Amino acid sequence: MNVLKVSKLTIALFVLPCLLLYVCLVFVPIIVSLYTSTLEWNGIGESKFIGLDNFNKLLFHDAVFWPAVRHTLMFAVFSMLEIPIALFVAILLSRFVKKPNFLVSSYFMPVILSVVIIGQLWKTIYNPASMGGMLNQVLDWVGLGSWSQQWLTDPDIAMYSLYFVALWQYLGYHTLIQFTGIQNIPSDIYEAAKIDGAEGLKADWHITLPMNVPIFKISIVLAFIGSLQSFDMIMVMTGGGPGNATDVIATHMYRMSILSMKYGYGSAIAAILVVVCLVATVVINYGFNRLERKYT
């Protein structure tokens, strides 16, 4: 229960500076972009009101848009696939390793590096062997030279090369989160389970999994946010190319608006991006509320 009774002026002094800045820079832009999404406008000259034409064109006549949506969702799905791996590693670390913190912090290292460093590092690794690329050199060295690929310039492979970098960077984050979750499960639960005859993997199945449900939610939200952040990584590594092979929703928006100066069309894509985020958050929350009710 809040107790401080204060004047309206005091409330304004405490709340308004932050709230105004926040509303002006987060909500006003979204509203501006809803408005500009109804225009045909190159950012400089006259703008023309065209109603929902941009959305119509985007949803039904844009060959790049739906593949970009698919790539964005695939990013999230791939990131979610590594959650079980992270959980397994976290269980191993907390159960069998005496000083797990060193390993956890080592796995975490790639998470804190800038996407530019990560992107350029992997671009260098993916380079053809003749340009010093490590991956193809390793393949040559172990005698699998025929597996060498144009990892980032072959349209059929480039997207998977990008998924992999995201998986690599975020594995440590998911491991850390699952690990912290397991550490927070009270140990007397395991002791009680031991008396009832549940030990080892059986105890993990009946205790660790259900007790970690809230943690899975965090991981899944993180995987989803990560799939949005893949935007920066793609801009650094391929810029959406070759062709449109690695476009996600946000890179499509960036190329249309900032590079091609179709501001109205770009705003329509941005609006869709916001809707996708809001829907995903609601769906994730709804799903987990049901799960949590079942297990707690």
Added chain:
Amino acid sequence: MSQSTTTAALPRIKPQRKFSIGKTLMWILLSILIVTQLYPLLWLAIYSLKTNEEILSGQFFALPHVPQWSNYSSAMESGNYVKYLLNSLKVTLITMVGVLFLSSLVSFAISRFKWKYGQAVMVLFLIGMMIPMQATLLPLMIIFKNIHILNTHWSLILPYIAFQTPIAVFILSGFMKSIPNEIEESAIVDGADVFRIFWSIILPVSVPPMMTVCILTFINIWNEYILAATFISTERLKTLPFGVYSFVSQYSVNYGAIGAFLVLGALPVIIIYFLLADKITKGMVAGAVKG
């Protein structure tokens, strides 16, 4: 998520003979992960000390014959490393101070004041957590162009502060709610006003969550690339990630120098991580709770 629990929760199983195969497999798995997660970084460090010939020779695991420190000096000379570093430092520090100041004021109001709209303000911040910064890229660019702050550091600092406040308010107000009410009740009896209560009572005890906010802000803003690359075009205003990117695209054939610049770009964060690994991992877990 509680931050204080450090004790291992799972009962450790004492090493037994029958477990040895499983344990060996486990250590193999954990070591493979160490290699996949850290070797690329080590490889980059070695790469940055090689000559172009050594890099192209295919001997990816070989150490450089003579460490080419000249790669570093050419990276330092031809790229404005120090300038980028100082710009990043400036932008990140101002953002951090701004986020801490503004969000602690609001958090105090939300968690301690008796007023009607506290919950509504909180909901507004929670909604903001779901809005991706990328969606505001274009409108912000138009707005900033109109108020003539495009291509200045303010065009980065202002949105950085705005997009970091939701998680900061979430963390800080959560903490401040847990401070017992008796503290300010007795302070009121002693004649302290709201500002005093905020400044001398609530802020000092809120230092731990403020550290968390600092760490999150630092990692997110220090590494931010896309806003910087879109809003800044003047060479001397570039922040480190953008600077690294432009250097790499300009010197695309001097492999060693590119490697050196990447290492230099990663170095500040890695040094801080070595010093504060524990705090950073805890802060990042707290930051992941959003949503």
